[in-house]
Amino acid sequence: MAIHGDLVGTVPSRRLSKEELAKTHKVHLKKQDLSPDAPRPVKQPVMSEAYPASTRSIRDVEIIPLNRLRVETHHRGQGIIVKVISPPYIGAGAVSLVEDEFGNADKLAIYNQGDSSILSGVPEGCVVAVKEPYYKHNGAENDYMICVDHPSDVILLRFTDPIVPESLRLGPLLKTGDDWKKAGDTAFLEKDFPTAVFCYTESLEALEDDNLKPPIHTKRAGTNLILGRYDAAKADALASRTGNPSDWKAYYNAGRAAYGLCEYRTSKEHLEMALKLNASGSGVRKEYERCLARLREEEMGDYDFYAMFSLLNPQNVHLDVGSFLRRTAIADSKHHGKGLFATEDIKVGDIVFAEKACLMPNQYEPARASAALYAMMVRQLCDNPSLAQTVLKLYPGEVERTGAEGAIVDGVPVVDVFLVEGIRTKNCFSLPLSTLEDTKPSMREGRQAKGLWVHASHMNHSCVPNTMRSFLGDVLISRATRNISSGEEIFQQYVPVKPLADLRNQQYKEGWGFECACPLCDGERQSLESILEKRKEALVAVEKVCNKKLPSKGLIPDASIRAVDRLAKALEDLHEPEVYDNLPRLTLIYPSNWLVGAHRGRKNWSKVVRYGIKVLRNFGFKTPADESESWNPMDIYTESGNASLMTIHVVAALRRLAEAYEALGHKDMAKRSLEAAEFGYMLVTGFKNDLSGMDA
CATH class of the missing domain: 3.90.1410.10 (set domain protein methyltransferase, domain 1)
Structure with missing residues (x-):
């Protein structure tokens, strides 16, 4: 049911009761239990509905009850504080039932929280604050929901935070700092790492003796490293220092965290401190050597590409x-x-x-x-x-x-x-x-x-x-x-x-949102509009004759070759010499490539040379005007000006030239063409590779 426009911005006359909400929520939870391991979908934002994240503190906004929320409204300058009263239903977000200090109940949907955050599925009993909430109509009658898109718009509040209303507290907090630490250790052993971080944080807040805090910082640092929260891990590691030789572990964890952030110089400094305090630590030495290897790569650009390639697989x-x-x-x-x-x-x-x-x-x-x-x-x-x-x-x-x-x-x-x-x-x-x-x-x-x-x-x-x-x-x-x-x-x-x-x-x-001003685009703007339209028509005609498919193995009829050749020449005549003298002619690349393949199939090697050279010319490379002229294909990389275009098709054309020159008995030209193809293949693939793996 679509919401009426006159309800936007108004307080609903009726919302679903807590009992009605709970009944529907239980149905969703049962469905969730049927497929607990299903991949979690992602709610990507609809850009036409963009609105800014809140930049205000929850302590600087007016806290309002749930029954004051208005339909389809972003409540700027306001916020809500609620307690979660149900397990979360996990889908693209986490939907929970919540209650405020006045007993009002509603649904809260939290999106875009990572698995490292406890907010990705807030446990029952937790208290959260939502800044400048958006209240959304769900389509059904009297059905609404607080929708949180920006992850920073929702805050998990500590139980002792004075902003939490008394009626939402869990009662007297009996847990000491040591109790919270033990709870964190249990959560860690159960691999519930977000909860472990939460418990260790509560432990640190509850402890009054600063001398008892370093071990908790160490535990939280290690947990944050597992979660990939490297900023927090580094801060915790450094906070765990005591001034004793055992601080090697603090520097070791800080070094690992900096490494995770690709801050290799910082990582090196911390690992050097760890080695100074624990010179025999093999694990520290291994991390240090790994860090030095990254710094050499940063400075020298010296990579073992073959080793890198050998390590690649779909899982790595x-x-x-x-x-x-x-x-x-x-x-x-x-x-x-x-x-x-x-x-x-x-x-x-x-x-x-x-x-x-x-x-x-x-x-x-x-x-x-x-x-x-x-x-x-x-x-x-x-x-x-x-x-x-x-x-x-x-x-x-x-x-x-x-x-x-x-x-x-x-x-x-x-x-x-x-x-x-x-x-x-x-x-x-x-x-x-x-x-x-x-x-x-x-x-x-x-x-x-x-x-x-x-x-x-x-x-x-x-x-x-x-x-x-x-x-x-x-x-x-x-x-x-x-x-x-x-x-x-x-x-x-x-x-x-x-x-x-x-x-x-x-x-x-x-x-x-830009118009290209490269030499090619600027040059082509000099062409007359009438010429551009004729060029389009000619290209369509060529593609139609070729069936938009390059020749594979087998003979192409002479009539088809002559037709494409004729159309290609007509298309070439539509490129003004004063415009295209030193520019690529991109519309001619396809027919030139097609003719290379067609003549290769008929073993007409001199024509393969002619059209192979045309392919290079049409990519903007400097080539001989006459295919019988002696030239060095490697020169295309250094003598072609600033308007050539390198692609895998250039490599393919050079390979065809090498093959044709070899068949014609021009061994030296075949060798030069192959060298140029291998060089081009390095540009395309990123490192030197054997051409034999390319599609023939």
Whole structure:
């Protein structure tokens, strides 16, 4: 039943009673028991319904009773304090029945809490505060619910917090600090780590003797390490120091926490202190050596890519490596906001940077990958507030900022889920398990994960970029596709470039809100509109004759080859020399590739050479005007100017040239073409690989 517009903003005349709520809730709980191990869905935000997270403390708002909540309203400047009176029903969120100090009851739905938080399924009897709550109509008559989207809008209150009304307390708190510690130990043994953290926190608050607190900090540090809450683990580890030699464990835990945050220099300092106090500790020495290896990678960019590749499998996509970023720096760009710039001269083929993902779930099903990344981003920003310093500064599209994103309020960082989703959609990358495997015919199609690389996210787009990215698990490798000078802006290709300028720029406007000003797009704007329309028509005609399919093995009829050749020449004539003299001709790539395949099937090797060279030319590379001319294919990487486009199709064309030259008896040219193909394959896959695995 849809809610009437005249009820919006009003207090409902009737709500479901506590008994009615309990009856319905029990039905849901029974359904939940039937499938306790079912994967938990994620509620991704609907961007058209965006509203900001609360930035106020619960102590700075007016606390109101549940019966004052108004329909479809965000109660700015107000808050509620309620006790949970039912077990949670776990779905996309956790739905519980709650009661305020006046006996009013309602439903509370808490979304976007990670498994590390006790709020992901608040136990019965806990007291929570909701800041500036949103009261939602559920569709059925008299059925409403308090809906909490932003994880920082709900606070788990300590039982002794003076803000908790007396009637909501559990009664006299008989537990001492030692009782809470024992409860935490029990929860830990039961692997209920969020509850263990809660109990250890209560123990620390109850203890009056500071000398008794270090062991509790140690326990909480270890539990937070298990939960991946590295900021809190590091703080607890350092708080557990006593000034005695046993402090080696405090520094060891602090070092492990810093390592988890990829703060390798800080990790090294803490681990050195641990070794100073415990030189014989083999575990500490092992962590220290691992940390030194990450620092070498950060400084030198010296990676064993073959070893990294050998470790990859669907269950192990997160590689233990450091990020090599020192050749680049983030600065203001004349194109769009911030950009990435070279801090030194970089030669074609060299690593520009290699970056381990800040956040990347192991989820390669496209239908689930986006939701998995969104959920991970929210959880990690809540669990490790230090991430906010980098992640929440990224471009979020049209989502408005409050300026308080990431600020600690009521002990938790302000996390706006709509801002997070905006950042995800504008900055994430789609990726295979490895780019190398993705070039092979045996690769299963459609397997794409999504991840966030903060440094790489600052790169602006160009249709003819000077770098090419590849992936090994959660590591992004960026290599120079031509020589880059110190101070030059570094560009990447956001998505595969469409042949027609208007279509690709429409994609950029819809996806990122910009119009491309790369040399190719700027050059193509000089073409007459009438020419552009004729080019579209000619491309459609070519694709129709070719059935939008490149030739496989077998003979293509001469008539078909002549038809495609004729249409390709007509299309070529629609590219004005004054515009395209040094630019790619993207609409010609498909027919040129098709003709390479067709002539190869007929073993017409001289024609394979002719059209293979045309493929390279149409990608913007400098090639000989006459295919009989002697040339070095490796020169395409250094003498083609700033408007060439490197793709796997360039590698394929070079391989075909090598094959054709070999068949024609031009051994030297075959060798040079193969060398150029191998070099290009390194650019595509990220490291040197054997071409034999490519799809023939």
